[in-house]
Amino acid sequence: MKIQGSHPLYRLTSINGTRTDQRTTGKSSVQNEQVQLSGEAQWLQELKGAISDIPDVRVDEVARARQDIASGELGNEEDLENAVNALMHEI
Numbered sequence: 001m002k003i004q005g006s007h008p009l010y011r012l013t014s015i016n017g018t019r020t021d022q023r024t025t026g027k028s029s030v031q032n033e034q035v036q037l038s039g040e041a042q043w044l045q046e047l048k049g050a051i052s053d054i055p056d057v058r059v060d061e062v063a064r065a066r067q068d069i070a071s072g073e074l075g076n077e078e079d080l081e082n083a084v085n086a087l088m089h090e091i
Helices: 039-053 059-071 077-090
Strands: none
Touching: none
């Protein structure tokens, strides 16, 4: 699609040249237009869907960390030093 005119309220012209001169608040006179996404855009859309399926909090990892903290296996001086070193390496 290419942009016709400089005013942002005007619609775009379709690839086949059919122009819709109506404002964005009006109904378009062009129907049955199709949009074809590039392979990269399709991949990004699939990736976005896959990311949305991942829970924000991994409950199993949180439970395991709590258990490790309670047993003393996590949260000692060595773990703190490793975490600080990893963060410093990231920076």
